[in-house]
Amino acid sequence: MRVSLKDVAERAGVSIKTVSNVVNNYQHITPAMRTRVQHAIDELGYRPNLTARHLRKGRTGIIALALPELANPYYADLADAVIDAAAQHDYTVLLDLTGGRRRQEAQVGQGFSARVTDGVILSPVELRPEDLRNRDDDAPLVLLGERPGDLPYDAIAIDNVAAARTAVRHLTGLGRRRVAFLGGHTNDAAHPAHLRVQGWREVLATQGVDAPDALIAPTDGCDRADGAEAMTRMLDAGEPPDAVFAYNDLIAIGAMRVLSDRGMRVPEDMAVMGFDDIAEGRFGAVTLTTIAPDKRTIARLAIESILTRLQNPDRTAESMRKGELRPEYRLLERESTLGRG
Amino acid sequence: MRVSLKDVAERAGVSIKTVSNVVNNYQHITPAMRTRVQHAIDELGYRPNLTARHLRKGRTGIIALALPELANPYYADLADAVIDAAAQHDYTVLLDLTGGRRRQEAQVGQGFSARVTDGVILSPVELRPEDLRNRDDDAPLVLLGERPGDLPYDAIAIDNVAAARTAVRHLTGLGRRRVAFLGGHTNDAAHPAHLRVQGWREVLATQGVDAPDALIAPTDGCDRADGAEAMTRMLDAGEPPDAVFAYNDLIAIGAMRVLSDRGMRVPEDMAVMGFDDIAEGRFGAVTLTTIAPDKRTIARLAIESILTRLQNPDRTAESMRKGELRPEYRLLERESTLGRG
DNA sequence: ATGAAAGCGCTAACAA
DNA sequence: TTGTTAGCGCTTTCAT
Numbered sequence: 001m002r003v004s005l006k007d008v009a010e011r012a013g014v015s016i017k018t019v020s021n022v023v024n025n026y027q028h029i030t031p032a033m034r035t036r037v038q039h040a041i042d043e044l045g046y047r048p049n050l051t052a053r054h055l056r057k058g059r060t061g062i063i064a065l066a067l068p069e070l071a072n073p074y075y076a077d078l079a080d081a082v083i084d085a086a087a088q089h090d091y092t093v094l095l096d097l098t099g100g101r102r103r104q105e106a107q108v109g110q111g112f113s114a115r116v117t118d119g120v121i122l123s124p125v126e127l128r129p130e131d132l133r134n135r136d137d138d139a140p141l142v143l144l145g146e147r148p149g150d151l152p153y154d155a156i157a158i159d160n161v162a163a164a165r166t167a168v169r170h171l172t173g174l175g176r177r178r179v180a181f182l183g184g185h186t187n188d189a190a191h192p193a194h195l196r197v198q199g200w201r202e203v204l205a206t207q208g209v210d211a212p213d214a215l216i217a218p219t220d221g222c223d224r225a226d227g228a229e230a231m232t233r234m235l236d237a238g239e240p241p242d243a244v245f246a247y248n249d250l251i252a253i254g255a256m257r258v259l260s261d262r263g264m265r266v267p268e269d270m271a272v273m274g275f276d277d278i279a280e281g282r283f284g285a286v287t288l289t290t291i292a293p294d295k296r297t298i299a300r301l302a303i304e305s306i307l308t309r310l311q312n313p314d315r316t317a318e319s320m321r322k323g324e325l326r327p328e329y330r331l332l333e334r335e336s337t338l339g340r341g
Numbered sequence: 342m343r344v345s346l347k348d349v350a351e352r353a354g355v356s357i358k359t360v361s362n363v364v365n366n367y368q369h370i371t372p373a374m375r376t377r378v379q380h381a382i383d384e385l386g387y388r389p390n391l392t393a394r395h396l397r398k399g400r401t402g403i404i405a406l407a408l409p410e411l412a413n414p415y416y417a418d419l420a421d422a423v424i425d426a427a428a429q430h431d432y433t434v435l436l437d438l439t440g441g442r443r444r445q446e447a448q449v450g451q452g453f454s455a456r457v458t459d460g461v462i463l464s465p466v467e468l469r470p471e472d473l474r475n476r477d478d479d480a481p482l483v484l485l486g487e488r489p490g491d492l493p494y495d496a497i498a499i500d501n502v503a504a505a506r507t508a509v510r511h512l513t514g515l516g517r518r519r520v521a522f523l524g525g526h527t528n529d530a531a532h533p534a535h536l537r538v539q540g541w542r543e544v545l546a547t548q549g550v551d552a553p554d555a556l557i558a559p560t561d562g563c564d565r566a567d568g569a570e571a572m573t574r575m576l577d578a579g580e581p582p583d584a585v586f587a588y589n590d591l592i593a594i595g596a597m598r599v600l601s602d603r604g605m606r607v608p609e610d611m612a613v614m615g616f617d618d619i620a621e622g623r624f625g626a627v628t629l630t631t632i633a634p635d636k637r638t639i640a641r642l643a644i645e646s647i648l649t650r651l652q653n654p655d656r657t658a659e660s661m662r663k664g665e666l667r668p669e670y671r672l673l674e675r676e677s678t679l680g681r682g
Numbered sequence: 683a684t685g686a687a688a689g690c691g692c693t694a695a696c697a698a
Numbered sequence: 699t700t701g702t703t704a705g706c707g708c709t710t711t712c713a714t
Contacts, residue, residue: 004707016686021683024709029684047452051457051707051708052707052708053708054392055390055690055706062457080438083436084438093436094403095435097425116391116403138343224623225624282565345690347691355700358700396693397705398693
């Protein structure tokens with residue numbers, strides 16, 4: 001049977017309170033008393049019941065992290081970083097996988113797992129603003145990625161438009177004139193792909209380079225297979241591009257596989273850029289140039305946002321809203337865009 | 342402020358119990374009463390406090406999953422599968438990252454997060470039997486991977502020796518005579534690498550092929566960089582192998598990068614096999630032949646083991662121990678070992 | 683410095 | 699069918 005504070009108290013011949021004091025390392029306990037109680041604790045093998053403690057304190061020490069999937073290493077990295085950042089504040093992380101499905105995301109956003117977690121970090125894909133409207137506001141919510149609509153929650157995302165501009169400028173700087181955009185639900189205005197397409201368009205417009213829709217190959221998913229499929233489609237359409245800016249690294253990797261199958265050289269025949277900086281891009285036959293969002297900062301900001309709100313429960317969410325938090329990103333130049341090709 | 346059962350009860354002018362009944366969908370409630378209570382619930386925006394429920398029921402609905410890291414896609418896949426399997430039984434998963442460090446693993450094994458979780462799934466790397474000796478036995482523990490020593494816990498792992506034999510036989514079947522083993526802490530008898538080396542040794546012995554220690558390149562870690570480093574070391578040592586069996590896919594991928602750098606063709610000059618079947622192996626310039634453990638079954642068995650123990654709290658752990666559970670594995674033949682080379 | 687007692691929000695006996 | 703009551707194990711005033 002489980003041993004509780006009461007058991008220890010009886011054993012040590014003291015009150016519950018005293019045992020609690022020892023367990024929680026309070027001041028003002030005589031050393032003699034401390035050792036006596038500690039003795040009883042050890043003998044009985046007492047371990048505090050965290051659930052009870054949580055009930056009493058109103059905090060659980062758990063933060064929910066809802067990600068679309070772990071199959072994309074970007075999210076795995078993010079999870080890693082969040083767990084790390086949470087641990088720094090003695091928090092553990094409950095991981096929820098939404099599959100990028102709106103229903104699931106809405107559930108998490110509404111606080112499905114509420115009351116077990118002190119806060120929720122949600123990385124939405126299909127979530128819509130109205131899904132968060134009448135949210136039970138108890139546990140702070142932070143969005144990872146673009147905020148869908150103007151909602152009173154912190155959203156942590158790099159500047160996708162600017163990052164895309166950086167990427168495309170890098171490509172045109174190589175002398176490439178037909179820069180394609182590969183992947184992403186490019187017609188969904190809320191999806192990051194849309195913002196990256198925007199950056200892509202802006203740079204090409206500035207430089208007087210054509211940016212016809214034929215140079216965009218949207219995809220359903222964002223996986224390697226989707227990239228391969230999109231690349232194939234684009235090559236078969238005739239008038240192939242001389243550079244590809246992929247929505248993310250996985251798509252870029254899928255595309256590169258197709259290029260290699262067709263005997264096209266990267267970067268000579270086709271420069272390729274990705275987005276996310278997953279480790280896989282650093283070890284392929286051709287290493288992948290990419291935009292690297294600062295994942296650790298993203299994670300840190302998310303945790304901090306939640307803890308700040310937790311510490312100021314009196315102030316309304318609106319009043320402390322920082323709004324969009326913009327972590328840094330860097331362009332990492334690798335073989336897939338090397339030299340002038 | 343939070344609204345509790347009591348608040349709803351007052352509002353509806355009924356007892357707490359009745360509200361509880363409605364919330365829990367009990368039988369024997371008049372429809373009239375049900376709607377009346379439901380009304381109050383909706384008006385007040387009541388949501389049950391799960392912590393309190395857990396305290397009362399002695400169950401939290403949370404299972405801890407402790408993995409070394411998420412950077413290795415094998416573990417990411419595993420996490421994915423476990424979260425899925427848990428969800429099927431209305432359980433959520435608390436994810437703990439141990440970094441493969443013994444101290445951390447021991448903490449988890451001892452039930453560090455105990456009392457918040459109903460059970461613990463631990464994938465140990467450096468854990469030693471004594472770390473689990475005087476375990477607080479409250480929450481069931483399942484080991485993912487080989488069991489370190491003969492402990493009274495279920496351990497779920499494929500037959501690593503047999504799988505390695507399958508792999509090496511595939512390689513020798515290609516006519517390769519110098520089959521190297523790459524990676525893993527091969528001198529730690531408890532580490533899976535040791536078992537795979539054993540399988541490797543057995544096959545080579547049977548076939549009268551040399552298996553000198555020079556054909557083993559141990560590594561510290563199990564990452565792509567470790568694979569690259571090990572491959573380099575082996576090539577530089579002279580008398581290069583004509584086939585490589587890597588401890589895992591990441592090491593194989595690192596090795597292939599080095600081979601490509603040196604102008605060696607895979608599989609013509611060097612056949613390469615991995616282990617784990619991570620998605621990355623299906624999209625490289627040369628797709629990777631590998632051993633694919635049945636991850637979904639591993640996950641399912643882990644969850645089932647915990648639930649079974651939870652449902653029979655009276656029976657001792659020892660009496661219901663299934664011991665080693667052995668999920669299936671398959672050899673997936675891809676380009677890296679194609680034809681006879 | 684230590685003890686007594688109330689109560690966090692819920693469920694489960696038992697009563698009515 | 700619904701209400702009353704007693705805890706689950708802990709922290710926290712308030713006494714002492």
